[in-house]
Amino acid sequence: MDDRDVVALWDFGRLDLTEQRLRAAIETATAERRASDAALLRTQIARVYGLRGQFAEATSELDHVSTMDGAEDPVVRVYLDLERGRAHRSNQEPDLATPLFLTAYENAQTAGLMALAADAAHMMALVGEAESQIEWNNRALAIASAATDPHTRRWITSIENNLGWTMHDLGRFEEAYAHWQRALQAAEERGEAERVRVAHWTLARGLRSLGRYDEALAIQERLAAEGPEDPYVYEELAELRTALGRTEDVAQGS
Numbered sequence: 001m002d003d004r005d006v007v008a009l010w011d012f013g014r015l016d017l018t019e020q021r022l023r024a025a026i027e028t029a030t031a032e033r034r035a036s037d038a039a040l041l042r043t044q045i046a047r048v049y050g051l052r053g054q055f056a057e058a059t060s061e062l063d064h065v066s067t068m069d070g071a072e073d074p075v076v077r078v079y080l081d082l083e084r085g086r087a088h089r090s091n092q093e094p095d096l097a098t099p100l101f102l103t104a105y106e107n108a109q110t111a112g113l114m115a116l117a118a119d120a121a122h123m124m125a126l127v128g129e130a131e132s133q134i135e136w137n138n139r140a141l142a143i144a145s146a147a148t149d150p151h152t153r154r155w156i157t158s159i160e161n162n163l164g165w166t167m168h169d170l171g172r173f174e175e176a177y178a179h180w181q182r183a184l185q186a187a188e189e190r191g192e193a194e195r196v197r198v199a200h201w202t203l204a205r206g207l208r209s210l211g212r213y214d215e216a217l218a219i220q221e222r223l224a225a226e227g228p229e230d231p232y233v234y235e236e237l238a239e240l241r242t243a244l245g246r247t248e249d250v251a252q253g254s
Helices: 003-008 015-027 031-051 055-065 074-090 094-111 114-126 130-146 155-169 173-190 193-209 213-226 231-243 247-252
Strands: none
Touching: 003 031, 003 074, 003 114, 015 031, 031 055, 031 074, 055 074, 074 094, 074 114, 094 114, 114 130, 114 155, 130 155, 155 173, 155 193, 173 193, 193 213, 193 231, 213 231
């Protein structure tokens, strides 16, 4: 088992189902790799705890994994630091998360685990200030873009999206829009329908910041017509119609 197998077990919108899958996978782990596979899977159970806000349980689980026979497996070692770091970040403790993400990045690079190196670099960006976000996202993007395997290249969409938001927050709207265009292209290439939809919404948001209201409105109206219902789409429709002076449409919610 490697990180590809782990990713396949996740459904971030259904944490209970994810936990069930992880525990079932522990029970069926192959005999020759049972120790390392079980340790790896338990790091992900800790991640489930962290996403639920159960930080004590997450820490306890990771403490146990660190004592297991499979803890020295390179993938497990990287995930131990990643998941400790993610739990600290979720618990609003970025100063504790940062050195863990950095260690995960360095160990993943050393072990040639490039998808995990991209993951760790993107986490470093999430705990940094603007310039650090740009630096670390660019490192993650370089790793993902240089890869030939889809598992590592899947990071391109997320990283381009994150870079776009960093640029947008800095008021660098043209650069933000360029990153979001690349995020859309990457999502389309991978056939990721939901990410494609989000990317179109984000591009429209970028167009609003650029003052290109009619273009943005056309995208948001299409998203609203296609469904499903999305409050973020409706919020943008209201903002754009107000900007265009279409106050009657805003009042009627049409």
